[in-house]
Amino acid sequence: xxxxxxxxxxxxxxxxxxxxxxxxYSFVQNDSINAVEYQFDKMIIDYYLDTPRNTFTLKxxxxxxxxxxxxxxxxxxxxxxxxxxxxxxxxxxYATTEFQQFPDYLLESSLTxxxxxxxxxxxxxxxxxxxxxxxxxxxxxxxxxPFLKPGQKPSNVLKGIDINTGEELWKRIIHRxxxxxxxxxxxDSTVGIVASGIQAVNIHDGSGWAYYTTTGTEKIDGKSxxxxxxxxxxxxxxxxxxxxGVGINVVTDIVSxxxxxxxRLYLTSYEKISCIDALTGKVIWSNPLSDNLVSSGxxxxxxxxxxxxxxxxxxxxxxxIKMGVPYLVVYDPNTGKQGFYTPFTFDGFVLDHQMNExxxxxxxxxxxxxxxxxxxxxxxxxxxxxxxxxxxxxxWNFPVFFKENEKFYNLLEENPQAHFISTLKNQLIMINxxxxxxxxxxxFDFYKVVGKYEDLLILQKDGLISIINHNQIEIASIKNKxxxxxxxxxxxxxxxxSVKKLDLxxxxxx
Numbered sequence: 145x146x147x148x149x150x151x152x153x154x155x156x157x158x159x160x161x162x163x164x165x166x167x168x169y170s171f172v173q174n175d176s177i178n179a180v181e182y183q184f185d186k187m188i189i190d191y192y193l194d195t196p197r198n199t200f201t202l203k204x205x206x207x208x209x210x211x212x213x214x215x216x217x218x219x220x221x222x223x224x225x226x227x228x229x230x231x232x233x234x235x236x237x238y239a240t241t242e243f244q245q246f247p248d249y250l251l252e253s254s255l256t257x258x259x260x261x262x263x264x265x266x267x268x269x270x271x272x273x274x275x276x277x278x279x280x281x282x283x284x285x286x287x288x289x290p291f292l293k294p295g296q297k298p299s300n301v302l303k304g305i306d307i308n309t310g311e312e313l314w315k316r317i318i319h320r321x322x323x324x325x326x327x328x329x330x331x332d333s334t335v336g337i338v339a340s341g342i343q344a345v346n347i348h349d350g351s352g353w354a355y356y357t358t359t360g361t362e363k364i365d366g367k368s369x370x371x372x373x374x375x376x377x378x379x380x381x382x383x384x385x386x387x388x389g390v391g392i393n394v395v396t397d398i399v400s401x402x403x404x405x406x407x408r409l410y411l412t413s414y415e416k417i418s419c420i421d422a423l424t425g426k427v428i429w430s431n432p433l434s435d436n437l438v439s440s441g442x443x444x445x446x447x448x449x450x451x452x453x454x455x456x457x458x459x460x461x462x463x464x465i466k467m468g469v470p471y472l473v474v475y476d477p478n479t480g481k482q483g484f485y486t487p488f489t490f491d492g493f494v495l496d497h498q499m500n501e502x503x504x505x506x507x508x509x510x511x512x513x514x515x516x517x518x519x520x521x522x523x524x525x526x527x528x529x530x531x532x533x534x535x536x537x538x539x540w541n542f543p544v545f546f547k548e549n550e551k552f553y554n555l556l557e558e559n560p561q562a563h564f565i566s567t568l569k570n571q572l573i574m575i576n577x578x579x580x581x582x583x584x585x586x587x588f589d590f591y592k593v594v595g596k597y598e599d600l601l602i603l604q605k606d607g608l609i610s611i612i613n614h615n616q617i618e619i620a621s622i623k624n625k626x627x628x629x630x631x632x633x634x635x636x637x638x639x640x641x642s643v644k645k646l647d648l649x650x651x652x653x654x
Contacts, residue, residue: 160182160183160230161181162183167623167646168621169620171618171619173651177622177650181644182642182643184204186204186206186207187204187214187641188643189205193629193631193636194247199231199263200222200225200631201222202643203220203236204220206218214238217235217236218236218238219233219234219236220234220236221233225632231264231265233266240255241254247281249307250263255291257271258288259271260310272312274305274312275290275292276288278327282332283333284308285307286307287302287347288302288305289303300318301317302345302350303315304350313348314350315350316351316352318339318345319340322397323339323397325338325399326401326402330422333347334347336409338359341354341413342354342355342402342409342411342425344425354425355411357416357418358398359398359413360395361435362395394461395459395467396460398413398458399413399414399440400412400417400443400452401443405445407421407422408420408422408477410445410450412443414433414438415433416430416433417475417480418431429479431480436468437454437469438467439454439467439468439469440455441454441455442497446499446517448477449477450476450477451475451504453470453494453506454468454472455470456469464493470487470490470493471485471487483520484519486520488508490527492510492535495508495537496539499517500517502516502517502518503523510527512525512528512565512579513525524578526575535568536567538565539563539566540572542593543555543556543593544556544592545592545603547591551616551617552591552610552616555590562577562582563576566587571585571586571587591603591610592604594609595628595629597632597635599614600648602628608622608624609623625639626639627639630648633647633648633649635648
């Protein structure tokens with residue numbers, strides 16, 4: 145059965161073919177499984193799933209006749225999955241427009257304006273000349289800078305915007321010479337913006353203290369780099385590192401995470417490590433750091449001690465580069481007095497790290513190092529000879545399953561004391577609790593988790609989806625060559641120009 149829907153959206157007509165298609169087999173009902181397929185006339189390039197609302201946003205884009213190149217025209221569609229209804233759609237010019245969605249918000253950004261769209265209709269609720277970087281959900285207040293105009297330097301005037309109305313609430317100068325690195329919550333009404341240090345901002349009126357320090361450099365090894373060349377942030381940089389277009393040789397992200405504990409903030413930068421009073425912004429203590437050694441860092445607070453891990457890397461034009469040296473140093477968080485200092489001899493970045501009960505694990509491109517947490521002494525260092533071109537990527541902490549005697553088992557649960565490390569070539573290396581090599585597997589041999597619905601677990605491997613019950617037995621198998629996601633009781637499969645929707649309740653034995 146084929147149904148052609150013509151939906152009158154905003155300024156255009158959107159056609160969608162709806163059909164029932166077979167996608168797999170139920171071992172419980174001994175019958176084939178059908179799903180509802182929505183077929184579009186454009187390529188699906190992105191999606192957003194709002195699980196609490198059970199709504200689904202799709203971004204579509206035109207392709208050329210040979211399907212080898214994206215064109216600039218496209219469309220955004222907003223679905224209600226519970227009602228199986230397309231609420232609205234809207235044309236997109238990808239050369240000038242971008243969308244970013246969050247729970248309760250859908251923001252459209254052009255080169256000069258931000259627009260808030262009504263989720264029910266897609267119509268514009270308000271517009272502002274501010275590029276929204278961050279939304280403070282408890283107060284529905286967004287913060288951002290004016291859009292960058294051609295030939296002008298980026299503005300440092302941060303503005304507070306009422307997300308419900310688009311009204312400008314306040315202005316404040318917040319410098320961002322090397323971008324934004326993070327936004328942390330200090331209390332119900334105050335956030336800390338990690339940019340050129342830490343800037344405390346009262347979300348209601350923009351007031352607050354400022355602690356300034358340098359988080360980037362235009363000099364490496366004593367040589368000057370290119371001057372800054374700002375090109376504008378654009379929508380979509382609302383979390384993580386807020387890079388906004390510095391020169392190609394300018395090094396950024398020479399900063400750590402900010403730790404907030406007992407009304408104190410701790411941060412490392414290109415210049416120093418500092419402890420700041422979170423109420424006043426006054427520096428409680430500060431220790432200088434060598435510009436020959438420093439890099440991006442990570443701070444831990446554990447058992448009354450402050451640990452600084454130097455990661456031996458920084459950012460250059462959006463890519464990782466080697467900078468400084470890797471080391472671990474400990475401080476008294478109250479006085480700044482330094483304890484042990486442990487340098488590492490491995491070559492490469494610190495890729496991953498973990499604080500354990502009595503030790504600290506450090507993973508580089510080729511080495512796995514374990515240190516004693518009290519003394520800083522290296523307990524063991526494991527260097528594995530990898531294939532040419534092979535490198536570690538990160539510790540693997542995600543559940544993957546293998547099938548044995550018709551049952552499915554979680555590899556991590558079956559080996560609770562082991563460490564798993566993924567590599568660039570999708571290998572999974574297993575190391576025991578004594579840091580001894582146990583074996584190597586291909587990640588392609590395991591089933592990865594798509595999602596869960598009640599007692600059903602949805603797994604995927606080699607273009608097939610396996611749905612298993614609480615007894616770890618497969619009850620259904622589904623073909624899949626696209627992206628699979630779970631929203632409440634629906635399994636959605638997104639591939640090219642179509643979305644297939646399956647009600648998982650239909651798989652249960654009646």
